[in-house]
Amino acid sequence: MHRYPGEIAGVRGPMPDPRPNEPAPSPRGLRPPSAQLDLPALEKEILALWEERGIEARALQTSQGAGSRESFVFYDGPPFATGLPHYGHLLAGTIKDVVPRFWTMRGRYVERRFGWDCHGLPIENLIENELGVHGRAEIEELGVPTFNAACRAGVLRYTAEWEVVVKRMGRWVDFVNDYKTMDASFMESVWWVFRQLWDKGLIYEGYRVQPVSPALGTPLSNFEVAQGPQEKDPVTKKEGHRRRQDPSLTVRFALEDEPGASLWAWTTTPWTLPSNLALAVHPEVEYVKVRLVDTGEVAYLEPGRLAEYQARGRVGATEELARLRGADLVGRPYAPLLPYFAEYRERDDGRRWAFKVVAATYVTTDSGTGIVHQAPAFGEDDYAVGLAEGLPLVNPLSLNGIFDESVADFAGLFAKDADKGIVERLRREGKVVDQDVIVHPYPHCYRTDQPLLYMAISTWFMNVERIRERLVELNREIRWVPEHVGVGRFGNWLENARDWNLSRNRYWGTPLPIWRCDRDPSEMVCVGSVAELEELAGLERGSLSDLHRETIDPITWPSKAGGTMRRIPEVFDCWFESGSMPYAQNHYPFDAAKKSYVEDNLPADFIAEGLDQTRGWFYTLHVLAGALFDRPAFRNVIVNGLILAADGKKMSKRLKNYPDPSHVIESYGADALRAYLISSQVVRAEPMRFGKSAEDTTGECVRDMVRVAILPLWNAYNFLATYAAADGWQPSAADLELRPSGDLDRWILSRVQGMVAEVIEEYESYALWNIVPAYLRLCDDLNNWYIRRGRRRYWRARGGDGAAADAAAERDKAEAYGTLFRALVTVATAMAPVIPFFSEVIYQRLMVDTGLASAESVHLAAFPEVDASLRDHALEEAVAHVRRTVAVAQALREKEGVAVRRPLPTLTVAVHTPDVAAALRHFEADVLGELNVKALALTHDDADLVTLKAKANFKSLGKRLGGKMKAVAAAIAALDQKALRSLGAGGRLEVEGEALTAEDVILVREPLAGQAVASDGDVTVMLDLAVTPALAREGLAREVINRVQNLRKQAGLEVSQRIILFASGAGEVAATLGDGAMRELIAGETLAIEVVVGEVPAAIGDRASDAIDGDAVELGLTLAFEDEGGDESDDDGEDDDDEGVSA
């Protein structure tokens, strides 16, 4: 590429902005377009602008001016800050930003306090690993104060990074006035919530058999169990718990009422045998009593199971002595297998207590012996049976799985390690029937990989079942997006809700505020506030500033029974804390200033979290609000799904199957990422693959969003700014109210209103995924029709020269500018919640730089109101029809192989309604211009163009005809042209005895062979391909123009640089060049001030040779030196189409 002298001086038109992204030097003008668009850089400028002008703070202000705004209540679910934010957080953050921004622009006050979840096992585990302490024993040895201090110090370690990412995404949220679940004020409110439940009698103590991680010394939630190591079953190929080898032990329990006979039972957990208290049989199942031929032993078991033992060669031949139902065995006493809890054999009154056969319907005959060993402390079913049978609850194990002194022989041993000794002892005592090894899936600890132990743990429950029905009712008041989560997943969960285990045997959490007498456990106090505790304990008022275990646990006071009141050791399930967030974030009800605020703001208008919160935050919020206030906790909720990597797998740092979020943001900008996320089905709780295809690991999908959602708006702005700059046009306040007279202008404003109405509806119904598509449709209308068709209106002379027709032309131009301006402002404003940065860029340039804005930011502006008076549905339909017609004709040109460059004489359009005819006539200039045809003909009679085929209109006929439908449909398909044409013309017809009108038949038009006809739906067009010599010549001229333009590009010219064109050609090309009108056409379109026909001088460097329709053409060009001034001298003044010949 080379440059010409004089280029700079002669340059007109848009100048690249040397400092693309700097503030406008002088206000009141539209900033000229920049050469390049660096979106991330622009976004950072906007961030700085928001910061500098305090925009965010102002948007978050409680009141504006005199009157306080009505609240729109948003609750933010607290994340853990123990890791960095990932796409799931960015998605949730985007949803949580779009909705509040919308309502803020609608005049509501939206408080958006960020929350941090500080308590819970994740942080405890992290700290355990960092400190190198594992399990309760080690933590307690280290000391709770030390441990909790470490948790406190560690839990907020990533908050700064979070803040950076959240802000960079454009999310406005209050980090200063945030809440933390470990704040004393927050925790005190949690106590208050608990006390409310206590007073309502919704809290009780119970036992629950739970999986315990012995190494961690803590029960695990089901969620944690599910996180444990998984593997596929080699046979079924199903994912399940990791498989492990365990002993498979069958033992005999000697019946006390039948010497020499025993009951056989099977277990894979010998360590539970010391705690055996009963044997369970299914009352309906048939059992046998057999004698072993070899040994003479008499045993009871289920016959199918016996056969199985025998098949495996584990048991020899038997002789059947009797058959009986399980129910017949119930109540029979047996001797304790091991001596440790033999004292439970009988109650004080002498009645049999433990060590007897009980009935249980959960007993199956799939495995074991059909007789099930019961250790109520170690199995959920066992516990239930124990409860029903009134058995004692014995548990010789600590939470670390270590036997205590009650099982003296194995005291100090870990349960699984005791297996061996227990088996050995039983074998010695002749109580082992069979010993084997079993490989089975078994849950393991997600942290330590050790097998979990199930055991009964003392726990504190909230009685959810009692209020369950009311909770189900309250759920009906909630709008779930998508709906099915509310009725399905959440609704079903609610209907089956079980009592909520609120307590955890951990350290770093809100302590349960229950103090209990160490002598009389029934003496308890539930403390509902710090003040109350201080009073009970005789502490100075206000002396307690922290409520964690290290501070609270030492607080005691004398009990009525003469003992000491001590706090029970448990802390809350951290879900209880997040569920208390609506109250606790405002220190309810202790903060008098906010008391009514909290009450007035329940339920929240809006929350949004992931599908995984169904049983988490959604549930706990709902339960607590229902229990405390008999209200739902939220009115509207958007549930988002899981974001997967492009390959459909989970995002994995190790696999690197997804792009780094910050890299994506810094490549394409946060707006594009927001628009991408919000447009996907992931905002309807469905899983989403982050990528445009399985191979997209770089975030190409987001780049596409830049192309389709950002650039069109940018280009439209640039168009306006370019001509405004060249023309000296400036927007005025009146343009914002402009009611243009021209159809094109009225049309685009109508479309803009339609788009605004559409997005308002989507915002209001929380159907966020529909917003961007509606906007994209408008972008297409704006760029590919409105601006494209209106282009020449902006080129017109800047007043001045021929004053004749100029008053009208000036007015038209002003309306063109004003309309485009108004459209851009409206669209940018309506999209501000979704693309907050770019809409701000546009708004700043259009409104703030020009001094037109009353607000300093688009986000302080009011959301556009729909102005119904600007809508013209008929006009929108007319243009839609015109565009469709043009598209069909363009496809036809393509099919016929006639380039748009070659003018054709006539386009004939078959019209069937007056509306369509009027529309086409009305926009005739656009049709001619787009298609490069000289005339538009309309015909009502398309008999020459198409053959008609007919199909029955099932929709209208189906209901009426029912079973006769098939016959009628066949008859309709067989109708001839004449009948169809008469029907189409409004006639009536009788078929199979049924009267038909045009309504009942769908006409399908098929182009007749031999002509250039295309038909699509109700649009039929024909092109006249008969080209006159004059048209052919014009076509050739356009081919020449095309070659010259290519040459210009090849020569590296600016679009506005003038040239001198040298051209020669053979045959028809020569004739074209010899035609003065054609030369003028060529000159005008190629900005040639002169066309020199004849051999291209050898000195010309920029030259090209080609052939057009077989005739050679030689071209050369050189830069023309312009005389100064004559700014608009090239203006053609035409206004109908693009094809005008320059004057």
Added chain:
RNA sequence: CGGCCCGUAGCGCAGCGGUCAGAGCAUCCGUCUGAUAUGCGGAGGGUCGGAGGUUCAAUUCCUCCCGGGCCGACCA
């Protein structure tokens, strides 16, 4: 094993009783210069996971099956 969701074009997805099943990306073809080639226009591409059923009519509703996802249950 249960609950909920999803299987539609090469890919990621709309549609969800009725007329030729749609847009986007990708592919292919055409087209550059008075805003945007990061553009514009066009074309090809589908047994709507499978099998039954209901219905005049099923991609759409029902049942079963297969495949995928999430959540949950069970494993004495």
